[in-house]
Amino acid sequence: MATQPRWYVVWLTTCRNTTHGGRVALRVRPRTGRGVKRAPEDIEALAQQFTAFVKANPGLRIEQINKQLGTTTKDLALPIRKLMGEGMIKGKGEKRSRQYFASEGKRKKS
Numbered sequence: 001m002a003t004q005p006r007w008y009v010v011w012l013t014t015c016r017n018t019t020h021g022g023r024v025a026l027r028v029r030p031r032t033g034r035g036v037k038r039a040p041e042d043i044e045a046l047a048q049q050f051t052a053f054v055k056a057n058p059g060l061r062i063e064q065i066n067k068q069l070g071t072t073t074k075d076l077a078l079p080i081r082k083l084m085g086e087g088m089i090k091g092k093g094e095k096r097s098r099q100y101f102a103s104e105g106k107r108k109k110s
Helices: 042-056 061-069 073-086
Strands: 009-013 023-030 089-092 099-102
Touching: 042 061, 042 073, 042 089, 042 099, 061 073, 073 089
Parallel strands: none
Antiparallel strands: 009 023, 089 099
């Protein structure tokens, strides 16, 4: 028997004059437990997508890349770390101001 996803509502507290006792529902999303790992294929696909994008658009920051790819910084953190470790991309700057550039590194075949 397949397990059904648990759903929950994220609430935002607002003024007392609104319905629902002062809360407005923002969004409903499936609950993923803490520590749920992504499949290696998903991480690899994101890494390839990121690498191709950086080759075509060098020098962009993570916020700009996320906007174009429709991802979040959290989604790309692991693939970027792996790509930088392998020498596929390089970063210039620190934290949010880091700009990403393609490098001549070679990917290891897993």
